[in-house]
Amino acid sequence: MFSSARHFSSAAARAVSVKTVPVAVESVSSLKVVVKNAGSKSASAGLAHLLSTSAFLDTTEKSGLRLKREAELLGGEYSAEVTRDALVLKATFLKESLPFFVNSLASTLSDAAYKPHELNEIAGPYASQVYATESANPEFKALEELHAVSYRSGLGLPLYYDGSKSYTNEDIKTLAKEAFLSENVEIIGENVNAADLEKIVSESKFASLPKGNDVIAQKQPTYTGAxxxxxxxxxxxxxxxxxxxxxxxxxxxxxxxxxxxxxxxxxxxxxxxxxxxxxxxxxxxxxxxxxxxxxxxxxxxxxxxxxxxxxxxxxxxxxxxxxxxxxxxxxxxxxxxxxxxxxxxxxxxxxxx
Missing domain, CATH: 3.30.830.10 (Metalloenzyme, LuxS/M16 peptidase-like)
Incomplete structure (x- = not known):
């Protein structure tokens, strides 16, 4: 097993970060795409959660159903979650299917359609269900409120979409356009060959993501005594x-x-x-x-x-x-x-x- 961290640059000087880490189970591989500046602290309340629940739906090339079925036929699956710092997309699969899943994850960032009916019928209701389930737990609710009183804005914004604001698919598109920049993206491969991963990523749509400014972590204003x-x-x-x-x-x-x-x-x-x-x-x-x-x-x-x-x-x-x-x-x-x-x-x- 190995642990390495590398960065590649294409002819267009893209700055997507690629690294691999060892795992204990060698029969299954995974890819994790961490998109900084796409977490709950970086957008209006709940919008980042709606972006995460919109992942792996229709792209300009494939329907969400086709994307899911093809992954299942290859023994793989997708998941997406929002954290306060980032949007995290993950694919788990058999090792030989690495090219397919790199390209699928790249397409999810570069070619997502964000159709109005998907927000109304899939992404929105699912986000609301997650919020309702988590909020029924008083410890989760208390921790959310602790973030709110400790930071107010930024890290104090709610992790999940609570329905207090109304958004359209255009709002989700705008957040995706602002966040899905090469400097914001880190790709982490588990139980994959580092050289293979770098090569496939450099030939995928990850390499053509728009270039933005380097991500700089800002110190959050904090509050105590509340x-x-x-x-x-x-x-x-x-x-x-x-x-x-x-x-x-x-x-x-x-x-x-x-x-x-x-x-x-x-x-x-x-x-x-x-x-x-x-x-x-x-x-x-x-x-x-x-x-x-x-x-x-x-x-x-x-x-x-x-x-x-x-x-x-x-x-x-x-x-x-x-x-x-x-x-x-x-x-x-x-x-x-x-x-x-x-x-x-x-x-x-x-x-x-």
Whole structure:
């Protein structure tokens, strides 16, 4: 197996990035196309999600049905997702089908039709279903609100299309035209030959994507000391968090909080540092059908933030993060953000934590 990273330039000096990474299972290959500046932070609320649900539909050369059926006949499949930083297209297939899937992914970026009926009948309803499903989870809803109060715009925009804005297929076309530039595109191949991948990409429509400016990660404006409480039936979720610069330091904090909170059979506890281009967001969350239990655990976590020596958690942090996390002193500011979703009356106010 191998790990390599290369860049190719065609005669037109395209800057699409191509790299390969090793995988444990050699019978299946995959391609991932990461399009920067096409994530939720880069467009009006929900529009990037509609762009992702419009992927792998009709192109100027093939119908979406034909594209899917041909992939299935070759033992492959497609998927698309939106992140806050990017649109991610993926194809999984048998190794010998590499040329077909490179060309199909390239065509999805360069030749998508974005027909009005597809938005109304397929992309829009599917996006709304994803939003409804995810929003039924109070922890997801609380994390979304934590992003909103921590960043407001950019990374604070909703990840999924919530129906609060109306868009047309022309809006999706415009976003695609602005985002599908050679400098924004990175192609990652798993279990493929690096030289073969570079050659096929250089001969595909990836090589003729319009050229734009280099992608520069902008530092996100951040906000702390905020509180948001959303009343909702069902389980209760509480999240404390704040934007941070030193991600590795707060991986120590995440590990320390996981270790120090009271044990529970019914509560789900999580703590992580979410790393984005331009910012990192630390959070601790607890979700339970028992709102009083949420109150107890979030109060314990807030107390631990103020009094714990987190430098001693480097081994656990390294285990949880899957990388070496050095011990260091961490001073956690008192003006963290708090979000509560569910039985908000049972959970203390931020000023009471």
């Amino acid at each position: 509180e948001s409480r959303i009343r909702q039936a069902g389980k209760t979720s509480a999240v404390i968090g704040l934007p941070v610069e030193d991600a590795s330091a707060y991986e120590l904090v995440a590990a320390g909080l996981i270790s120090s909170v009271p044990e529970s059979f019914s509560a789900t506890v999580d703590s992580k540092v979410l790393s984005y281009e331009g910012s990192n967001l630390f959070y601790f969350s607890v979700t339970s059908p028992n709102a009083s239990e949420v109150s107890t655990i979030i109060s314990a976590a807030a107390k631990a933030l103020k009094s714990t020596d987190f430098s001693k958690y480097s081994k656990l942090a390294s285990l949880l993060a899957g990388k070496e996390v050095a011990a260091k002193s961490v001073s956690v500011p008192a003006d963290f953000n708090l979000v509560v979703v569910g039985d908000v009356d049972a959970v203390p106010l931020k000023s009471e934590l």
